Amino acid sequence: xxxxxxxxxxxxxxxxxxxxxxxxxxxxxxxxxxxxxxxxxxxxxxxxxxxxxxxxxxxxxxxxxxxxxxxxxxxxxxxxxxxxxxxxxxx
Amino acid sequence: xxxxxxxxxxxxxxxxxxxxxxxxxxxxxxxxxxxxxxxxxxxxxxxxxxxxxxxxxxxxxxxxxxxxxxxxxxxxxxxxxxxxxxxxxxx
Amino acid sequence: xxxxxxxxxxxxxxxxxxxxxxxxxxxxxxxxxxxxxxxxxxxxxxxxxxxxxxxxxxxxxxxxxxxxxxxxxxxxxxxxxxxxxxxxxxx
Amino acid sequence: xxxxxxxxxxxxxxxxxxxxxxxxxxxxxxxxxxxxxxxxxxxxxxxxxxxxxxxxxxxxxxxxxxxxxxxxxxxxxxxxxxxxxxxxxxx
Numbered sequence: 001x002x003x004x005x006x007x008x009x010x011x012x013x014x015x016x017x018x019x020x021x022x023x024x025x026x027x028x029x030x031x032x033x034x035x036x037x038x039x040x041x042x043x044x045x046x047x048x049x050x051x052x053x054x055x056x057x058x059x060x061x062x063x064x065x066x067x068x069x070x071x072x073x074x075x076x077x078x079x080x081x082x083x084x085x086x087x088x089x090x091x
Numbered sequence: 092x093x094x095x096x097x098x099x100x101x102x103x104x105x106x107x108x109x110x111x112x113x114x115x116x117x118x119x120x121x122x123x124x125x126x127x128x129x130x131x132x133x134x135x136x137x138x139x140x141x142x143x144x145x146x147x148x149x150x151x152x153x154x155x156x157x158x159x160x161x162x163x164x165x166x167x168x169x170x171x172x173x174x175x176x177x178x179x180x181x182x
Numbered sequence: 183x184x185x186x187x188x189x190x191x192x193x194x195x196x197x198x199x200x201x202x203x204x205x206x207x208x209x210x211x212x213x214x215x216x217x218x219x220x221x222x223x224x225x226x227x228x229x230x231x232x233x234x235x236x237x238x239x240x241x242x243x244x245x246x247x248x249x250x251x252x253x254x255x256x257x258x259x260x261x262x263x264x265x266x267x268x269x270x271x272x273x
Numbered sequence: 274x275x276x277x278x279x280x281x282x283x284x285x286x287x288x289x290x291x292x293x294x295x296x297x298x299x300x301x302x303x304x305x306x307x308x309x310x311x312x313x314x315x316x317x318x319x320x321x322x323x324x325x326x327x328x329x330x331x332x333x334x335x336x337x338x339x340x341x342x343x344x345x346x347x348x349x350x351x352x353x354x355x356x357x358x359x360x361x362x363x364x
Contacts (some may be wrong), residue, residue: 002130013118013121019114024107026107027104027108036148036151037172037173038174040152040180044145044180046141048182050141051138052137053134058127061127065127082126091139
């Protein structure tokens with residue numbers, strides 16, 4: 001169970017479809033022997049797009065699961081888990 | 092033209108195929124309404140795998156294009172360009 | 183007003199004193215004409231130490247201000263602000 | 274031995290003096306019980322300033338040591354070392 005509504009899911013799935021396309025684009029650039037610097041620009045574009053997806057999921061997690069747990073005072077572990085996930089995300 | 096040999100290309104294409112699978116996995120997890128923290132772990136795995144692809148392309152670029160340009164003393168722009176690409180990469 | 187208790191403040195101030203020392207160490211290495219790669223290692227050490235300070239402040243912010251605001255259902259802006267701060271932190 | 278000229282050294286030392294001031298500023302904000310989000314903004318400012326120092330040192334290293342080693346074809350280890358330093362820098 002997560003806290004994504006159907007509008008958010010659709011938006012994330014659209015973004016992820018574009019990222020798949022970007023990753024496939026990197027493969028094609030390698031096969032076509034394109035210049036490394038251009039390949040790196042495409043790799044960076046995909047990484048940044050994935051970061052945005054991650055931030056949107058994190059947003060929804062905090063607005064949903066974390067908020068609910070805190071309001072119901074059942075937040076024994078959820079903040080600990082949130083902090084671990086933020087730490088990983090900033091690596 | 093880049094400096095990837097056929098062995099390096101094959102390895103990168105294998106990695107990129109796995110990353111495409113990871114991105115598709117994120118989509119599936121969203122469709123299946125999986126827990127946000129697990130989705131974020133998968134997003135991070137894909138981002139880290141893309142970073143490794145980027146470092147390998149950068150490695151090959153430095154060992155190839157940059158080295159050749161410097162040895163032939165035709166490095167007017169290539170170092171400037173390299174520094175810009177490293178800066179982007181560290182964002 | 184923040185949510186750091188006196189024990190957390192002391193620990194953060196100790197860390198920050200060490201980081202000041204690391205930054206001063208970078209200056210000294212530059213003055214002493216030390217090898218760039220060694221200077222970069224010291225710069226990275228200071229950056230990582232600052233990141234840890236940031237994560238500890240974020241931890242305390244979430245455990246304190248955010249938790250309190252959510253429990254009192256006064257979280258109009260605090261989650262928005264938290265998300266912006268996490269986004270900056272992951273740049 | 275590094276490749277920083279006296280102008281570059283002066284500029285880096287000025288930047289590092291400002292960063293020391295920023296770190297001291299974080300300590301002061303903690304002592305004065307300032308709001309966590311404002312403390313985090315100051316931590317981020319110091320981290321970004323340190324990153325710029327690192328990029329400038331890396332720039333000088335590539336323009337100086339790496340270029341010289343490549344031109345003199347004595348680059349057995351210097352590229353390996355450069356790649357390791359870039360990898361650390363992107364963590």
